[in-house]
Amino acid sequence: ERFLQRVEAGELAPQFSRRRGQGGTMKGVAAALALVGLALLPQRADALSKDDIIELCNGFPGNTIRIGVVTKGNLEKTLARWPATFETYLQEELADYGCNTTMVPLDFDVITPYTRDQEIDFIFPNPSAFVDLKEQFGINEFVSVKRNFAPQGSNETQELDQFGGVVVRAADRYTNINTFADLKANPQTMRVCAVKGGAFGGWHIQWYEMLKAQIDVDTHFGTGGGDHAAFLANVADEAANGSDAKVGGVYFIGNHELALQYTMVNRTCDIGIARTETIEGQVEDGVYTFNDVYTISDKQVELGFPQYISTPLYPEWPLARLAHVPVDMEQVLSIPLLSMDKESEPAVIGKHAGFGFPYSYEPVREMSIALEIFDCDLGYERQAEFPKQCDACEPGYYGRVSPVTGLRICSPCPVGTYTAQGATASTMCMACEDGETTSSEGSVEGACTQEPYDFTTIAMFIAVPVAFVIAMMSLNILWLRCVLKRQMTISETFQHIFQMFKSMGKFAFGCADLITDIIVVVNALRNDSYAAYHQAYWAIGCLAFVASAIDLYISVAIYHTTMQYLAGDHEKITQKVQKSMKGYQRRGSLRAPDSPMGSQVAVEVAQMDHRRVWNLLLQKLLMQEKGTAGLLLLVEDIPMICMALVVAGLEASRDCVELPGGLIVFLVSFGASCLFGGHRFFIASGFFGQVGKYDRAFAKAVGVPAKLSSSNNGAMPVYSDDDFSGELRLVSSVSPK
Incomplete structure (x- = not known):
């Protein structure tokens, strides 16, 4: 009833960021209609009754649902923002069913073991971690977060369900580097500060853009790099021994804010990498001003996005169900999350605008394949001259997993089998009809001919007994x-x-x-x-x-x-x-x-x-x-x-x-x-x-x-x-x- 009242009052009318255009509008309308459908169809055959939900909640140890939240390297910030949503709000909404919820903070290093060992029931990961876990353990997304953003000096807020990354320099340093192409054309010793090797908005999407610009991050900036401690050690060495002691490379600082602070304020980093919204948040906190920042390959105008951005847009973080959890639990959690008011206290504390239906994460998966985080799909393989991309198997070839390397490769169809004419990315070969075969491996449709009669078997049946008799x-x-x-x-x-x-x-x-x-x-x-x-x-x-x-x-x-x-x-x-x-x-x-x-x-x-x-x-x-x-x-x-x-x-x-x-x-x-x-x-x-x-x-x-x-x-x-x-x-x- 509360949900329907809010729909009729217009409180849940979709608000769109100006970047979306017609495609975003249609997605928002579809989401709103789906929400109304969920509310208006309680009598449908698969709708859950109160007793059903109580029974589902009783299936969790201590009636407690464990929700893992990736910390992005900043545990303090995670604990400040997300318990209000995943503990307080959900617990209140599910109190009538005897369900409790608890939030489990997860650093990047423990995401995989926690998921594998089923130490959590739901997970709120970044997109690259999500597609990795989906590939390995079959987790399933059902809602994704929307971020609230109000440009500086404006009272109007926007809901953002996509995000990207920034690659920045101090406005008065390296003024000849304005794009990724400039970065490619000027190789020099530079310290690049990113978040972590597994960070999506704080490394992967920027790495992908550099890869497309043919920048080899392992050697372009220098042969150094390492973690936060290695970075601080090199900075101290440079301060003591001069610029000759500077060692360039990619350093993983641990969190988004510190990576940009070292770039704009301390100036010990030459290039800073973080996710969108980080610059706006630090400017709002007074760490530096917009005039101190220069965004390399700025796409803000091109994408119509209200925040500084250097990369394409990708879907926001999803909430996903682990494979061991009953699928009906998606419905139990999605209704309260989808109906969350963006002005509610949990949303304000969490600095988000509630949840919506997720976009496709296929672009994230394609990016992970290009970065060799994932292997190619079956029916594709990496070419030696272009190892960062996956090419479809040609006609006459099919995809399989190499027993030696464990990688997906293309192999010719064996003699007697073929693929369809002109078919690429085949995952299997079709056998010729009885009495027919092909003349060679790697054949396509139409290559099957009458199989020549093989006298070998008959000869063996005759020769072996005759040889045995002669020997005896x-x-x-x-x-x-x-x-x-x-x-x-x-x-x-x-x-x-x-x-x-x-x-x-x-x-x-x-x-x-x-x-x-x-x-x-x-x-x-x-x-x-x-x-x-x-x-x-x-x-x-x-x-x-x-x-x-x-x-x-x-x-x-x-x-x-x-x-x-x-x-x-x-x-x-x-x-x-x-x-x-x-x-x-x-x-x-x-x-x-x-x-x-x-x-x-x-x-x-x-x-x-x-x-x-x-x-x-x-x-x-x-x-x-x-x-x-x-x-x-x-x-x-x-x-x-x-x-x-x-x-x-x-x-x-x-x-x-x-x-x-x-x-x-x-x-x-x-x-x-x-x-x-x-x-x-x-x-x-x-x-x-x-x-x-x-x-x-x-x-x-x-x-x-x-x-x-x-x-x-x-x-x-x-x-x-x-x-x-x-x-x-x-x-x-x-x-x-």
């Missing part, structure tokens, strides 16, 4: 050569190579089958809660896993037996055949009515031809392999193919979202089942033929040909104990079962 065969041949203690014949070498290829193929096939079964089992276990048929899928996978392991074992046994034969290790082969024959006897195939077969078999096998013994064992393993293939066909391939068809039919209406292991794994499993099933059917179909081969190998091993009598109707011949003497006779016939 060479090592095996060398091993056999050492075992045999003689050179292998060509026939033995080719036989060895053939067996190696055959055995490795079987081994690879077995491994692939085993891996496929493991995938099926694992994925079925993962998805067993989706549908009942996964239980059957899992059971089939387990049976297939066992059968595949047996098949893999037989493949390894075949290779191992072949290697033993080629190596001449006949004793081990003989032992295996003896075990085989004992098993054959136990099954009833060998009859021994008159003597124990064990000793007889051992004697006869020891006298057999070694090649025939090995062939007998090999044919037995091949028979087992074909039998295992038939087993796998029955327990894995046929059920798996049938299950896959059933599952696919069930899931077709549900977009295959519940296929075991997902669609890709399902298709791979189904394809593998069809492939392996066909292969195993081919192998298993020769099982009964392999039984005959085994029988003939057995007959050859004992030294007699195997013959089938027409009386047994093609049944398996069965041998008696007398067969080992070299005479074969059929004693009985058993059914193939």
Whole structure:
């Protein structure tokens, strides 16, 4: 209500300084309308109720909001001006909500650690400190201060929400230096007194103007410089030893007033640097008169600004919220600050005219980049010949952070990527479509062409296994050569190579089958809660896993037996055949009515031809392999193919979202089942033929040909104990079962 009454009474009508022109007027009107909107829309969805504000205040330790205020190097002046606004006034306005406020004075050196460690909740910094903190910690401005200024001899005050800096000399000294260009043209030993290295109005904006005038502040005025103590020491040295002891350079005195006082009154500084309003304040205090001051590159008339000024105008100090503070607190503080009367006691004590909406701080950021206080934006980089400016990345290049220097640089887009035609300051590159690439780095749109087919991968897939096989065969041949203690014949070498290829193929096939079964089992276990048929899928996978392991074992046994034969290790082969024959006897195939077969078999096998013994064992393993293939066909391939068809039919209406292991794994499993099933059917179909081969190998091993009598109707011949003497006779016939 109080706010609306003041708006209706015209007390909050915007007052504009004469420098603003149309742009400033429109900003003021927009600010006034925004204020009215805040007051007239208490019922809006995001408006804060009293309970909301109380809850927000309760979120601060001790219900106290900490507001950091940068001192500009003058703690006494800060404590005299700002507690009335940030403590007394705000505390009165927020008393109904249980909120307290306290002001925390901050020197330039502690701004960053206080913000980083969240030792304050809001901060009132100079513009360059603000953009630095915004860049590092994401603070957010919501209001900025307005200064009250009444020209000397006038009762009319003006509200100033922008400011600048002054570069001055005593009016009767260095009369040939009137502009920055004159300063550039007359390099000489001079003591330049500024405020601090981090001061915005007391150093940065003047430094920026000198930089634009191509003045190198590190060497132009001399090689000296330093803090206030170094300045006083050099002044004393000059007084004792004469002008030859004078050391020029930039000295940081610590506050604005002292920098100008040393220039105009003490005359120990040749050039003084401070923010606007400092000259007017000291003249008002009687430190010196306007006639004692000469402003270098005076822009007062050009800008229509009521104070002495040597630089462009920049936004006034903002009040900013730290990232850890709820955003609604901006509304809690902005309403009382925006409605503050410029004639109120806090405003008069603080020598300001209240607060308004802030200008953009982008010009401050651009200046900080030029001074290398900040790095370039992403998509820009500094050129070696012009390190003080940031140039946009050219088309075909994109901005990134250098892993070596940590600075932002421009790099060419890698092969296969590009930027838009004519696009600058790109921060990323776009990839060519599938099957397309670019011929070189740094390409732009339209440079993508059909990618040439790369045979490297295929060659690697072929070359690596072939090289591995050749290496393994060479090592095996060398091993056999050492075992045999003689050179292998060509026939033995080719036989060895053939067996190696055959055995490795079987081994690879077995491994692939085993891996496929493991995938099926694992994925079925993962998805067993989706549908009942996964239980059957899992059971089939387990049976297939066992059968595949047996098949893999037989493949390894075949290779191992072949290697033993080629190596001449006949004793081990003989032992295996003896075990085989004992098993054959136990099954009833060998009859021994008159003597124990064990000793007889051992004697006869020891006298057999070694090649025939090995062939007998090999044919037995091949028979087992074909039998295992038939087993796998029955327990894995046929059920798996049938299950896959059933599952696919069930899931077709549900977009295959519940296929075991997902669609890709399902298709791979189904394809593998069809492939392996066909292969195993081919192998298993020769099982009964392999039984005959085994029988003939057995007959050859004992030294007699195997013959089938027409009386047994093609049944398996069965041998008696007398067969080992070299005479074969059929004693009985058993059914193939």
